[in-house]
Amino acid sequence: MPRLFRVSARTGRESKMAWQDFLAALALMLVFEGILPFLNPGRFRNMLRMLNEMDDRLVRRIGLVSMIAGLGLLYLVR
Structure with missing residues (x-):
């Protein structure tokens, strides 16, 4: 099963990590998308x-x- 949908029975920690990874990737995408309009x-x-x-x-x-x-x-x- 994809990591994003796996949830630990006790803490939900894996799910939290998956969301953190997703949001980090989204943040990096926005940074890279903004480089060209900012510089030139x-x-x-x-x-x-x-x-x-x-x-x-x-x-x-x-x-x-x-x-x-x-x-x-x-x-x-x-």
């Missing part, structure tokens, strides 16, 4: 314009590759 807002706007002009299929492929790369990295780390 003009470049960030240009990237958003380019993304807006891309075909939906290409954007989906980019998202799929990103998710697969993230899952692969997570597998290697965990």
Whole structure:
């Protein structure tokens, strides 16, 4: 069973750790997402314009590759 859903019968400690891991990952994602707009807002706007002009299929492929790369990295780390 995935770690997120496992709960210790006595304390629920494993569940608490899973939520802490999830929130830590979410916090890191927000930090990484904010680096480019903070350091170079003009470049960030240009990237958003380019993304807006891309075909939906290409954007989906980019998202799929990103998710697969993230899952692969997570597998290697965990």
